[in-house]
Amino acid sequence: xEISKLSVRAGQxxxxxxxDINIYRNRVNTIVGPSGGGKSTFLKCLNRLAELDRNYRVTxxxxxxxxxxxxxxxxxxxxxxxxxxxxxNPFPMSVYDNVAFGLRLQGNVKKxxxxxMVSSSLQEAGLFDEVSDNLKRPASTLSGGQQQRLCIAxxxxxxxxxxxxxxxxxxxxxxxxxxIEELMLELKERYTVVLVTHDIGQARKxxxxxxxxxxxxxxxxxxxxxFLERTSDDTMKAFLGDLTA
Amino acid sequence: MDTKNKIFNSLTMVMSFVPLFILVxxxxxxxxxxxxxxxxxxxxxxxxxxxxxxxxxxxxxxxxGVTAPYASSYGLILFLTGTxxxxxxxxxxxxxxxxxxxxxxxxxxxxxxxxxxxxxxxLFAGIPSVVYGLWGIIVLxxxxxxxxxxxxKDNLSSVPGFAGEIYSGAGILASAIILAIMxxxxxxxxxxxxxxxxxxxxKQGIISLGATKWELGKYLITGYSRMSTYGGTLxxxxxxxxxxxxVLMVSGAVVNVLPSxxxxxxxxxxxxxxxxxxxxxxxxxxxxxAALSELSLVLMIISLTxxxxxxxxxxxxxxxxxxxx
Numbered sequence: 001x002e003i004s005k006l007s008v009r010a011g012q013x014x015x016x017x018x019x020d021i022n023i024y025r026n027r028v029n030t031i032v033g034p035s036g037g038g039k040s041t042f043l044k045c046l047n048r049l050a051e052l053d054r055n056y057r058v059t060x061x062x063x064x065x066x067x068x069x070x071x072x073x074x075x076x077x078x079x080x081x082x083x084x085x086x087x088x089n090p091f092p093m094s095v096y097d098n099v100a101f102g103l104r105l106q107g108n109v110k111k112x113x114x115x116x117m118v119s120s121s122l123q124e125a126g127l128f129d130e131v132s133d134n135l136k137r138p139a140s141t142l143s144g145g146q147q148q149r150l151c152i153a154x155x156x157x158x159x160x161x162x163x164x165x166x167x168x169x170x171x172x173x174x175x176x177x178x179x180i181e182e183l184m185l186e187l188k189e190r191y192t193v194v195l196v197t198h199d200i201g202q203a204r205k206x207x208x209x210x211x212x213x214x215x216x217x218x219x220x221x222x223x224x225x226x227f228l229e230r231t232s233d234d235t236m237k238a239f240l241g242d243l244t245a
Numbered sequence: 246m247d248t249k250n251k252i253f254n255s256l257t258m259v260m261s262f263v264p265l266f267i268l269v270x271x272x273x274x275x276x277x278x279x280x281x282x283x284x285x286x287x288x289x290x291x292x293x294x295x296x297x298x299x300x301x302x303x304x305x306x307x308x309x310g311v312t313a314p315y316a317s318s319y320g321l322i323l324f325l326t327g328t329x330x331x332x333x334x335x336x337x338x339x340x341x342x343x344x345x346x347x348x349x350x351x352x353x354x355x356x357x358x359x360x361x362x363x364x365x366x367x368l369f370a371g372i373p374s375v376v377y378g379l380w381g382i383i384v385l386x387x388x389x390x391x392x393x394x395x396x397x398k399d400n401l402s403s404v405p406g407f408a409g410e411i412y413s414g415a416g417i418l419a420s421a422i423i424l425a426i427m428x429x430x431x432x433x434x435x436x437x438x439x440x441x442x443x444x445x446x447x448k449q450g451i452i453s454l455g456a457t458k459w460e461l462g463k464y465l466i467t468g469y470s471r472m473s474t475y476g477g478t479l480x481x482x483x484x485x486x487x488x489x490x491x492v493l494m495v496s497g498a499v500v501n502v503l504p505s506x507x508x509x510x511x512x513x514x515x516x517x518x519x520x521x522x523x524x525x526x527x528x529x530x531x532x533x534x535a536a537l538s539e540l541s542l543v544l545m546i547i548s549l550t551x552x553x554x555x556x557x558x559x560x561x562x563x564x565x566x567x568x569x570x
Binding site: 076 | 355356444446447449450451452453454455456457460468469
């Protein structure tokens with residue numbers, strides 16, 4: 001994906017200011033930055049979720065596989081660009097129905113085909129072994145980490161080109177968090193991952209390409225896991241210093 | 246100060262029981278006044294549709310220790326049928342209307358228009374039902390009589406209930422439509438309220454999986470907020486069951502003739518109590534009053550049950566959003 005001159009305004013307030021970023025295929029692309037810096041809004045622009053808020057004015061161009069996202073229908077775009085939210089948001093239904101939800105929206109899928117898609121998505125999300133004994137159990141009986149991986153499976157069943165993760169581990173314990181971080185490294189083999197986090201340690205572990213979003217502006221970006229350490233950018237240093245102090 | 250406080254405390258204690266006391270005393274008195282009719286009619290009250298004040302010129306009869314006019318009969322079947330059929334039909338008409346309008350209000354309108362529309366919807370509840378009834382007589386009945394019912398008869402007569410004579414616009418259809426208009430705002434307001442309790446994460450999660458607004462609304466109604474859908478429907482039903490004036494004005498207020506089609510005139514339990522009460526006072530044995538009391542008692546039990554169920558279920562629906570994960 002290429003994002004060029006992306007700005008979002010809500011009334012007088014500028015949430016994103018002329019953001020230019022490339023999202024690289026089969027990489028973990030990470031946006032780091034302090035809370036309230038516009039990271040979530042950035043993600044919501046990529047699948048045009050931001051437009052649903054009538055207060056937001058979105059300008060600039062976003063391209064997915066060479067095509068402007070405005071040329072995709074909203075529905076088609078959201079199927080191509082999956083999203084996982086900060087707080088696990090399983091729907092109040094069974095594990096199976098949660099994962100099948102997106103596919104069912106597309107219309108009739110044969111039962112055996114659906115079964116296969118659900119299991120393979122759960123496998124990709126690293127959850128299959130933990131839930132395969134009973135896929136009919138309510139999603140709310142899973143632990144927080146399992147719920148989050150369920151949400152990942154739910155997004156993956158649509159075989160998106162891009163998977164966006166909005167601070168996916170911020171509400172999880174360290175073990176659950178570690179599992180999701182490992183999962184990201186596996187997922188990038190098949191998907192393009194966009195990760196938003198305020199957790200520098202996480203960025204160090206999983207990121208291939210990192211950008212720092214600060215007050216709505218991209219103030220630094222670069223390749224490599226140690227980009228964060230190598231940077232000479234003052235803003236980045238201040239942010240890192242803030243977090244490590 | 247301390248005595249003042251004590252007085253105040255005991256006063257609030259007493260006052261808080263007033264509503265319960267009123268409810269119980271209404272129930273007890275209605276039950277008390279029903280006794281002669283319960284004695285006289287027994288189970289036949291629930292099995293006959295004949296409601297006949299009897300022949301005054303003949304001496305009254307004595308049955309089971311109570312006195313009733315000669316040849317009098319009191320049965321709720323006709324009124325119960327009218328109440329149930331008109332209310333059920335009203336729900337059938339009101340539900341799709343409520344679904345579409347609650348989805349439109351919640352998902353398609355800008356938030357400022359949403360607020361305006363919700364207050365308009367809530368205003369509907371304040372319109373006196375006699376106004377609905379008057380509108381029903383001067384607008385709805387002629388339209389039904391001259392246009393809609395003849396069309397239905399011509400085109401739907403193979404469907405049970407749609408063949409039959411059309412005598413006037415008053416009857417089951419008119420009552421059901423009036424009731425549907427009266428209860429739609431109730432259902433819409435319960436549903437819109439429940440949509441507001443759905444966490445934004447759930448709504449965004451569904452949209453981000455490629456659902457249209459329509460699909461989101463459909464899922465909320467039939468899935469996430471379905472308890473509120475049931476609850477709202479029951480509250481609407483409760484209102485429909487007990488509605489008196491508007492239905493009395495457009496039902497045809499028939500006695501002793503069971504309806505044969507949707508065009509037939511009917512009567513409901515509530516409307517019958519209101520319309521028959523006047524003449525009942527002329528019954529020197531008091532049995533007519535007793536019979537109307539028994540009718541009120543049954544109506545009260547049915548609509549209290551429906552309302553309590555509706556409230557409990559709608560309340561549970563609202564809680565679901567909070568309880569999630």
